[in-house]
Each structure stands twice: as structure tokens, then as C-alpha cells.
Amino acid sequence: MRKLICLCLLLTPAGCSHSDRTPLVIYSPHGKDMLEDFEKKFETANPNVDVVWLDMGSQDAYDRIRTEKANPQADVWWGAPSTIFMRAAKEGLLAPYRPSWAEHVAPESRGVNDTWYGTFITPEVIAFNSRLLTNDTAPKDWEELLDPKWKGRIVLRYPLASGTLRIIFSAMIASAVTKYGSEEKGFQWLRRLDSNTKSYTSDPTQMYLKLAREEATISIWNMPDIVLQSKINNYPFGYNFPASGTVVLTDGIALVEGAKHLEVAKKFYEFVTNEENLLFQANNYYRIPARIDIQKEKLPAWITSTTYTSMPVDWDLVSHHESEWMKKWDEEIKGRGGNNE
Secondary structure, rough: OOHHHHHHHOOOOOOOOOOEEEEEEEEEOOHHHHHHHHHHHHHOOOEEEEEEEEEEOOOHHHHHHHOOOOOOOOOOEEEEHHHHHHHHHOOEEEEEEOOOOOHHHHHHHHHHOOOEEEEEEEEEEEEEEEEOOOOOOOOOOHHHOOHHOOOOOOOEEHHOOOOOHHHHHHHHHHHHHHHHOOHHHHHHHHHHHHHHOOOOOOOOHHHHHHOOOOOOOOOEEEEHHHHHHHHOOOOEEEEEEEOEEOOEEEEEEEEEEOOHHHHHHHHHHHHHHHHHOOOOOOOOOEEEOOOOOOOOHHHHHHOOOOOOOEEOOOHHHHHHHHHHHHHHHHHHHHHOOOOOO
């Protein structure tokens, strides 16, 4: 019902109803459960506001906001990798806003001129069906995904619609540029991964289902969502942090330039990023806060006990070349070496 309301609101700027409440439109990839929770929480604290949200991939959110630039429909964009926000900021899609906690994130977790700020730190993992594999038998590093024994056993989210996969793929290419001075080694890795990939799904839910139903054995995705799906849906999911280094994304939040309800949008921005709600997200949705001022003893044990090696990535390089790299992947690599559906 909420999505239907959202779509109607986006088609008619005045909204679907004649409610006296102020509509606040959120574009976000954070999923139905988390979005419903914060719809209720914010409306309880602000009964004069009607939160309406559209759950979509972060790349889809960027594409939609870009298309709507002349007549913005969203007020808040809650969730996307920093590189997508960097691109959006250069295109004038984001309204500057300096949150009250601005000094409490690392310099790399904020946009130039306060265009966006980091909310979560998100490590990417090699996920697997734990009925079929264990941590020892599942791939433990990026290169192991290319072993011929995994041919036809990998399912991936379609990268062009997914900020997560776009960034993982782009990080591999950027890493090759750093190491070898050329993109080619990165594209070779993607070709070999495609050869082992059974299918690319149109949304995360289909990816989760294929993995849970043993239609595939392995995927690559972000750790919080893999853990969350294993908890809320009892899916048989396990994961390994890549031994050579995991891609670690900074997930952010921003106000949309030209937002129709800017002051309410600022209140929502502050609300979902205050310490209380970041801890709620950490405990209930397995999100690692980007804010560095939250005392360690307040954080859940799963955060304080988690250890991994971060892959060095030139994020400026990724932001600058991601679109052309993904276009090349789509036109020259996808489906050309594997069993792709």
C-alpha cells in the first residue's frame, strides 16, 4: 500500500489524498522493513508529517533524481555509495546541508560543500548457502570465485541497477589500474566471473531467493543485508570476508536539490542519523555507523568483534569512470562467457 501511495504521490505533486499532513518523499535502497520502521518512528514524533517512501536500488534512485531534476519529486535520498553521491553532487542534484554531527565522521565520509554525509560503513562479502558450503569450503577471496568448479553456481544482482555491485565491480577495475597501470586486468577478472555466473537478478529479493532455494550457491553482496536475511527470514546464509581485502563502502544520505519540503527533510535527516537511531539500526538492521563519536560500549558485539581487511580503493577514480566501466561491462562482457539467464 505504501508503495502505491508513493507512486501516486510522485505522479501528482499534490499527492493522492487531501490530508493536511506534509508529505515527505524518501528514495532509499534500505528495504521495506527498515523504511516502514522509520516511517512509523518519524510520524510518531512528527504527527503533522506523512512519510512516503520508494524502495529502489541506489543507482535507480540516482537515475530517477537526475531525470526529475527540473521538477524534483523526492525530498531525501537515504542510501547510496559515496561514489554515486559524488557524481550526483557534481551534477547539482544535491542540496548542501551540514548536520549537527558533521565533525564526527571521517573526512572521506562527507561530500564537498556538505552535499552528502556518510551514515554507514558497509563491508562487502562473499556470501554462500550454508546448507551447501561452510566457511572453509566456500571461496575465501575474490580470485577463488573464478575457479571453474563454481561455474553456473554464482548468482548476482544486476550491476547496472545496483550501487553495491557497480562499486564492487568498479573497485576491481580501479585496483587493477593502481597495481598494473591498466584497466585490462580488472576487466579480465569480470569476464571470468561472468563465465561462472548463472544469472543476474533484477532485485535483491530474487537474488536472496535463488541463493536460499539452492538455485545458486554463491553470491557477493554487503554483509549487513546477508546477516539480516539470515535473521529475519531464516535463510541459510553464511559469508566470508575476502582475505586479500574487502571493498568497504561508505553509505550516505543527502537532501535533493529543489526539494519541496526542505525543512521537514532536514528534520528527517537529523532524526535517522542521531545516535539513538543509529544504534537502533545497528542492533536491528546490522548497519555499522559511520559516526566515530559513538562510544564503543554502546555498539552491539557483532560490530566490535568484526574484523576484516579493507581493500585500498581510489574512490575519485571510481566516481569518475564508473559509468563508462559499467557500460563496457554491459556491452562487452555480460553473458558472453557463462550460462547467464
